[in-house]
Amino acid sequence: SNNLDSSQPPIVSEIEIELSIQTDLSSYVKSDLISINGVSENSNVVNLSILNSNNELVWAEQVSVKSDGSYSTLAIADGEGWENSGTYNIKVEDGTNTKSTKFSFNS
Structure with missing residues (x-):
């Protein structure tokens, strides 16, 4: 019988709420x-929040x-916590x- 598929509908895709984030560039330098x-x-x-390469909070906004x-x-890539180059995480x-x-950041 082929009713196995119908007994398990793809519930996940039906209730999945879209949530996305992106930046205009993949790399930034100081004061960008x-x-x-x-x-x-x-x-x-x-x-929204940005964590630096040490996983420290360097920017947040509602x-x-x-x-x-x-x-x-918009966020400015400068200030406390932006001293280190590396991979930064924005969520x-x-x-x-x-x-x-x-994104990658060069101080």
Whole structure:
């Protein structure tokens, strides 16, 4: 019988909420402007944060999500915690899920 498939519908794909984050470049240098944007279908605000190569918080902001589900903001690659070059992690949290992406930074 071929009803095995129908007994286990792909529930995960039906309830998966889109949450994404991206930066305009994959690499930045000191004092660069980092343009951040993404989509959040679950929340009208998202919390963004950047962690440096030592996993220390160097930037955070709460950003409003527009009616079309998109959000965007700018961060400046400078200040306390930005002394070290390396791979930095930027993440978005909508209260339920977290997504992240990486960029390289040269101080």
